[in-house]
Amino acid sequence: MPLPFLTADRAFDTTDHVALPFDDHDQWRRPYRPGSWRVGSAALALLLASFVLLAAVIIAAAGAVGGSLATFGIAVLVIVAALRMLRMGTWVSRAGVRRVGFLSTVTVRWAQVISVRTVQQPVRWLGLPRTVQGQALVLDRQGGEQLLLLTDHNADFLSRVEAFDRAADTVEAWNAEYGVDPAATR
Incomplete structure (x- = not known):
């Protein structure tokens, strides 16, 4: 069964460095592959x-239907959480950029984006409270708001500096293609 949210298109495997390698720019796509930390956590x-689920079957065979249903519900919640972990990240399309978190999703239209840039700043290590010095891809929105899109120490890019650079360049290329020219807004 193909899981399109798990892998990026094979267009990123080629040696051609085409910034927007997809044919259908209207479909939401993740411009990078999920990292081993994210995939490993979801697999666990x-x-x-x-x-x-096995425990739920054993409990049901023992005759405790209520306990079996509760255990089955817990298993469903764990499965939904694992799938949501795989879905987390930054997605781009012609419509804009979307930051999918575990509990929330933020979508910003390209017309609302002032700039997308890579900055050196303290970033969270694997999403934990501990911060380290690293790189982050920051989106500046109209109204002075900032949205952190990617960091080089999150579950997708820890120990994959080249992948972070490639993903940041790709998101910046999508902004250059569909975003508003800053010189035109003055």
Whole structure:
């Protein structure tokens, strides 16, 4: 069963450095592959869910239907959380850029974007409270708001500096293609 949210298109495997390698720019796409930390965490969560489902079957066979349903519900929640972890990240299309978090999603239309730039700043290590010095791809919106799109220390790019640079360049290219020219707004 293909999981399109798990892998980026094979267009990024080529040696051609085409900034916008997709034919259909209206479809939301992640401009990078999920990192090993994200995929590994989701795999461990799905492994845990399989054991919880097995426990639900054993509890149901023992005759405790209420306990079995509760255990099955817990397994479903773990599966949904694992799939949401795989879906997290930055997505781009002709319509704009979308930052998908675990509990929320923020979509910004390209017309509202002032700039997309890579900056050196303290970033969270694997999303934990600990911060380290690193790079971040920051989107500046109209009204002075900033949106952190990517960091080189998150679950997708930890120990993958080249992948972070490639993803940041790709998002900047989408902004250059569909964003508003800053000189035209003056």
